[in-house]
Amino acid sequence: MDSNRSTAETIYVSDAVTTTAKILVVGHFAVGKTTYIGSLSEIAPLRTEEKMTQASAHVDDLKGAPDKVTTTVALDFGRLTLSDELVLYLFGTPGQQRFMQLWEDMARGALGALLLVDPSRLAETFPVIDLVEKYGLEYAIAVNTFDAANEFDEDEIREALDLLPDTPVVYCDARDQTSSAMALIALVQHLLTRAA
Numbered sequence: 062m063d064s065n066r067s068t069a070e071t072i073y074v075s076d077a078v079t080t081t082a083k084i085l086v087v088g089h090f091a092v093g094k095t096t097y098i099g100s101l102s103e104i105a106p107l108r109t110e111e112k113m114t115q116a117s118a119h120v121d122d123l124k125g126a127p128d129k130v131t132t133t134v135a136l137d138f139g140r141l142t143l144s145d146e147l148v149l150y151l152f153g154t155p156g157q158q159r160f161m162q163l164w165e166d167m168a169r170g171a172l173g174a175l176l177l178v179d180p181s182r183l184a185e186t187f188p189v190i191d192l193v194e195k196y197g198l199e200y201a202i203a204v205n206t207f208d209a210a211n212e213f214d215e216d217e218i219r220e221a222l223d224l225l226p227d228t229p230v231v232y233c234d235a236r237d238q239t240s241s242a243m244a245l246i247a248l249v250q251h252l253l254t255r256a257a
Contacts, residue, residue, distance in 0.1 A: 072104060079146045083170050084248065086137070087193060088177035089185035090156035093205045093235035095137050097177060098153045100241045102139025136167065141245075149245075156189075168196035175248045176200050177235065180213045183221045190222065199255050201229035201248040207236065227251075 074081075086094050099106050137153030152167050168174075174193050178186050193200045204218060213221075215230045224230065229251045233244040 074140075074142075074148055075145065077145045078148050081148045081150060082172050083150045083152060084245070085167060085171045085174040085198065086151055086153040086177065087174045087189055088156055089179070089182065089189055092156060092177045092179045093207060094153040094156065094177055097235035097241055098137045098139040098151050100236060100238045101141055101151065101245065103142060104140050107136075107138035136163065164192050164196065168198060171198060173199040173201075173248055173252045175244060176202050178202055178204050178218070178222070180204055180218065183218075186222060199252055201231065201244070201251050203244040204230065204232045205235050206232050207234060
């Protein structure tokens with residue numbers, strides 16, 4: 062019975078929590094959003110992954126992600142307790158254009174967005190930047206370095222994406238908890254600076 066209680070305590074948010082914050086994890090198709098949330102979430106993340114079928118072959122471009130066999134069809138969700146009083150909720154958006162109708166609801170109430178970027182497919186990032194800006198979200202760029210062969214320096218990323226000088230650009234490996242946490246910290250620091 063005690064073991065069940067301790068499991069329940071890790072699943073549910075403490076009664077002491079008085080503040081919650083919502084962050085979106087966004088990016089184009091197959092950039093690592095599901096992996097990123099999974100690396101940080103203190104609970105088993107909610108994933109709405111489905112196997113890709115032949116029906117989506119003409120819609121989902123697997124160039125740059127030939128081994129991808131599943132895709133998010135609604136959202137990813139994770140939780141990170143930052144203190145006794147503060148919990149952060151991470152919502153991952155689907156990357157395909159056909160799911161963009163979900164963005165309006167998911168963006169509502171979000172403090173900001175961490176925009177994951179694959180440096181080998183930068184052109185696919187522009188529609189995502191457009192959506193983040195359309196919904197008035199502050200954001201930071203997290204260059205997912207899962208493929209060391211596609212390294213670009215910060216100035217190249219900034220120029221290619223036409224970023225404002227104060228938009229943070231950080232590098233992370235979405236598979237690594239520490240690296241993912243550092244990217245999230247960069248976003249939170251940016252949000253605090255903008256709120257000041």
